[in-house]
Amino acid sequence: MNLGTRRWKRVREYILNRDDYTCRVLVDPRSRWPSDAGDAVECGEQLDPGKPVGHNLYPVVDHIVTREDGGSDGEDNLRAASWKCNGRRAAMQTNARKRPVNVTREL
């Protein structure tokens, strides 16, 4: 599913409000980097829509399962995230794709 820009803006507002402008990315409790491990905790940082695009706390909508991995734009696959955590996730996923030999996936 690929939403048009106007529709996406509405979905974005909806998700950010639903999640109380709080970063819902799961992170490692020690490093604070995004993690899928069992001990991961919700980031919980308060997002600030007053910050400019690219600021650590600028609010974005994160795809829990990325579009590249077949994730949808449905609200159950979306969550509020900080620019920082969203960017870290993207960087980790890019690195994982560059080194497919090291990636273990359960299918």
Ligand SMILES: [Zn+2]
């Ligand atoms: Zn975060």
